[in-house]
Amino acid sequence: MLYPFYAAAPRVWGGGLSPLADQQLGGLVMWVGGTIYLWVAATVVWFRWSVREESGDVERAVPVEAYGNAEVGTRNAEQSS
Numbered sequence: 468m469l470y471p472f473y474a475a476a477p478r479v480w481g482g483g484l485s486p487l488a489d490q491q492l493g494g495l496v497m498w499v500g501g502t503i504y505l506w507v508a509a510t511v512v513w514f515r516w517s518v519r520e521e522s523g524d525v526e527r528a529v530p531v532e533a534y535g536n537a538e539v540g541t542r543n544a545e546q547s548s
Contacts, residue, residue: 473486
């Protein structure tokens, strides 16, 4: 029991659960809900990235300076040849 006050508090929902079982069930519900939220967010990011990768927008979204020497304006592929 995390909070001694919780053991003495009146029960709003008379499900027959002990205070410890009620806390454990509440923790499970919050853990599952948070996990689902995380996976939904990760899935949205993954598929948005995947669509962008397939359409070729990734190359246009990254500035040329990220590929090579910003002062010269060359790209790494052009520097090696």
